[in-house]
Amino acid sequence: MILWYSGCGNSRFVADTLSKELGDSNMIFIPDAARQGTALEFGPDDVLGIVFPVYSWSVPKLVSEFLRTACIKGKPAYIFAACTCGDETGLTIKHLKKDLAKQGLTLDAFFSFQMPETYVNLPGFKLDTPENAERKISATKESLEETVKLIQQRAKGNFDRLKGGSSFLKSNILKPLFYGLLITDRKFTVSDDCIGCGICAKNCPLQNITMQNDRPHWNGHCTNCMSCYHRCPKNAINFGKSSIGKGQYYFKSENLKVE
Ligand SMILES: Cc1cc2nc3c(=O)[nH]c(=O)nc-3n(C[C@H](O)[C@H](O)[C@H](O)COP(=O)(O)O)c2cc1C
Ligand code: SF4
Numbered sequence: 468m469i470l471w472y473s474g475c476g477n478s479r480f481v482a483d484t485l486s487k488e489l490g491d492s493n494m495i496f497i498p499d500a501a502r503q504g505t506a507l508e509f510g511p512d513d514v515l516g517i518v519f520p521v522y523s524w525s526v527p528k529l530v531s532e533f534l535r536t537a538c539i540k541g542k543p544a545y546i547f548a549a550c551t552c553g554d555e556t557g558l559t560i561k562h563l564k565k566d567l568a569k570q571g572l573t574l575d576a577f578f579s580f581q582m583p584e585t586y587v588n589l590p591g592f593k594l595d596t597p598e599n600a601e602r603k604i605s606a607t608k609e610s611l612e613e614t615v616k617l618i619q620q621r622a623k624g625n626f627d628r629l630k631g632g633s634s635f636l637k638s639n640i641l642k643p644l645f646y647g648l649l650i651t652d653r654k655f656t657v658s659d660d661c662i663g664c665g666i667c668a669k670n671c672p673l674q675n676i677t678m679q680n681d682r683p684h685w686n687g688h689c690t691n692c693m694s695c696y697h698r699c700p701k702n703a704i705n706f707g708k709s710s711i712g713k714g715q716y717y718f719k720s721e722n723l724k725v726e
């Protein structure tokens with residue numbers, strides 16, 4: 468079973484690739500499972516993979532909450548996690564281990580992949596150049612091949628090479644400030660370029676957008692994944708003034724829910 472979450476498709480690409488290469492088609496989208504209260508059942512030989520993007524040098528809150536509270540029956544024989552990040556993971560592995568420990572589960576292997584940046588909500592935070600984005604995707608494709616082999620061998624350990632510096636400060640001090648002060652949908656605006664296509668609403672992983680008079684309306688339970696901003700075909704959505712002129716990116720794949 469592969470539990471996955473992705474806002475802009477980077478982690479979806481990693482989850483899809485692992486699913487295909489490992490021959491495990493049981494993919495569960497964490498926001499759907501959280502909404503539906505899906506119970507997770509494991510036999511003694513089962514493998515569990517968890518795939519998600521790094522948010523604020525940690526596990527996204529919605530993933531943590533799901534892992535801590537889901538109804539889990541049985542124990543997988545092997546648990547691996549793969550995260551994607553723009554730059555650094557900080558103490559993501561430590562936080563994930565704590566989440567799993569709440570359920571009496573132990574993480575066996577942890578992998579990280581640099582993928583194109585998606586966060587544009589603060590001054591100074593911008594997207595990668597197209598060349599950089601391409602370089603990151605190529606490097607991830609390459610290291611996924613090695614990762615698949617390691618998972619098949621049931622390798623154990625921390626294979627994260629992207630921890631970065633000042634990780635305690637970033638993951639433990641800045642993260643609560645980030646969630647308390649910066650994660651909001653009150654700053655989203657929509658310009659007159661909007662054509663009412665509804666792509667933003669259809670792709671919101673948290674179903675936080677409803678269409679009202681052919682315009683998106685944000686309903687207050689956003690995680691700032693930035694899917695709505697990046698996927699808008701008219702670039703009509705902005706996050707205050709911070710995102711203006713920064714461009715758009717999402718991982719394009721024929722497997723994504725809606726293009
Ligand atoms: C809210 C938010 C917080 C982020 N925080 C970090 C971070 O702490 N470190 C980092 O390297 N990248 C960070 N990023 C970048 C994403 O982790 C990265 O682009 C990831 O591949 C996005 O995955 P997705 O396309 O599956 O949503 C953040 C992105 C968002 C939207
Ligand atoms: S995706 Fe863009 S154009 Fe389409 S409804 Fe949303 S804001 Fe409007």
Ligand code: SF4
Nearest residue numbers: 671689690692693695
């Ligand atoms: S409203 Fe936009 S940023 Fe917030 S969770 Fe939905 S798609 Fe992501």
